Amino acid sequence: MDNLQGLALDRNTGWILLAIFGVAWVALGIFWGRKAKNHEGFSLAGRNVGMALGAATTMATWVTSNTIMLAPKFALEMGVWGMLAYSTASFGLFLFAPMAWRIRRLLPKGYTSGDFIRLRYGRRVWVLFLLVSGIYSIAWLVTMAMAGGVVLQTLSGIEYRFGMSVILLVCVLYTLFGGLYAVIGTDFIQSLIILFGVVIVGIAAIWQVDLSSVHTHLMTEQPALLDVLMPVALLALFNNLFFGFGEIFHNNVWWTRAFALRGEISHKAFFLSGALWFPIPIAAGFIALCAAPLGINVIDADGVGPLVASHLLGSVGAIVVFVVVFCSLASSIDSLLAATSELFIRDVYHKWLRPQAGEVELRRLGSVVIILLGLITWLLSLPRLGELNLVLFLSGPLVASVIFPVLSGLYWARAGREGAFWAILSGSIVGLYTYFTIGWYAASLVSAVVSLLVVLVFAAFPRKPFDWQTLDEAQQQQSAK
């Protein structure tokens, strides 16, 4: 059997690739950044993003290091159901499509998901929401930065802390220069590279692997991977579905895109991005099923996808994987940096601490917050904390608990702040309890179920229907004047 501890790329090639893409992204960031004339241009790309860029940025943002590295891990541990379980994360994009339509109409001048929660449910729920969103965003940023360092080290031998630091620095720089214009522009190019790379690896896998021998090997040596009743995989199917719903429905990355896309195309762009995203985990995951039949010794389940791909395609494959992972990391880290800094500036600073702050001040603070977020992420990623996905799955119950408060807030006039508060709190607590007593594969599912029940119970109490006009804050302020 092969020993894959040998490197697929030499260190110099790794550095050259890193330098080429790093310089290219920063240059593009500076180029696109010229379009941002004010804070709205910087943070929402002028609310005028079209179909192609919109679909590409959404798809590229959702293809994270988790898609490239955890989808194969799901397949390695849970077989065919594992790949499908990961693909259910695309359902969040499909369902966010009609939500984006609704969001644009309720908050025509909105900036963040926090705006909506504050106006809809008041300050107590808003604080809880910001806490959940903040924990999740930092966890996501840290795991992505760590994944970058791990992949670079695995493929090219570049030391973890250097690879992680360079990727993070590149993303901070071009987000800093260009804001959402740069994020969306680079996302477009990155989405094309990701799709192209995944197709190449998929074709190579089918070309080089004898599917019948893979099937025979799995049947005899790893039969649970083909078992339609594999318990962990069946639970992971729903768990990942609700984790994905929670991530997309609450996080400012997606709300920012809903505000940035042109009103009439926002729902189409989200639907198209979901359709483009759906097959990626299946293509990326399939190759992991071939690891044992190909005689590859997997020594790190997190890195099974890149390892098998580089084994199938040699150094060319390693370069493809290197570039795809770099693009998928960069396209997600930049989006999260931009959206999280916006959440802090708009929600905490402008709406709470300094309502009189002007555009220039907000723009300047935006840059400071992006640098600070990058610094916090770097400090937390430096010690290479345990398994990549451990922290991310732990945040699953938190974000899943927010699904129904967000949905009922958007669609039910009877939904109130008490129901939203207790749904988030009880869903999070019961979900975390499930994480530690049953397992990660049921935590988000249980959290979502509990959250729904609490929302339904509170909605049954009679209350004054919510006035939807309240959400149009700009209109309200104009009327008050």
Added chain:
Amino acid sequence: MGEVDSQEMTRIVAPVDAYVGMEPYVNDSGAFLLIWEYPDAQPLPVVVERADNDAFDNAAVLYRGGDDRTYVSGLPAGRHYFRVRLAGEFDSVFKDIPAPLVVDIAYQPLARVFTLMMLGALTFLATVVIIVGGTMCFKRQREREDARG
């Protein structure tokens, strides 16, 4: 080459430290990382074997090479035995077989799985109904308002 004593044999150290008479390691996912140590920490060629009996009759070879770990997945429910032997010329000098790791794969009971899946399906249905139904309702309302001018 002379004989080596049992302290110089390979030893499985993860997912749990294997020793003679140990309790089985219970796992509910069918996947885990198997790690072993070499005599005197020197990497040597090894053979990793899995069997469904402690005599290792009809054992399957999971790995042969010089690594110190391998990821095991796709195991069916039930008891499994793992051992790591030195391979090639080193194998022939063994007096004792290293202690096997005994693993019990105990998946979640299907009754619990189906209950959770049913709850998940209902919650998914509720999500779709709220979003699609809500959006259609507001679109109709908007069309009525537009018609009224």
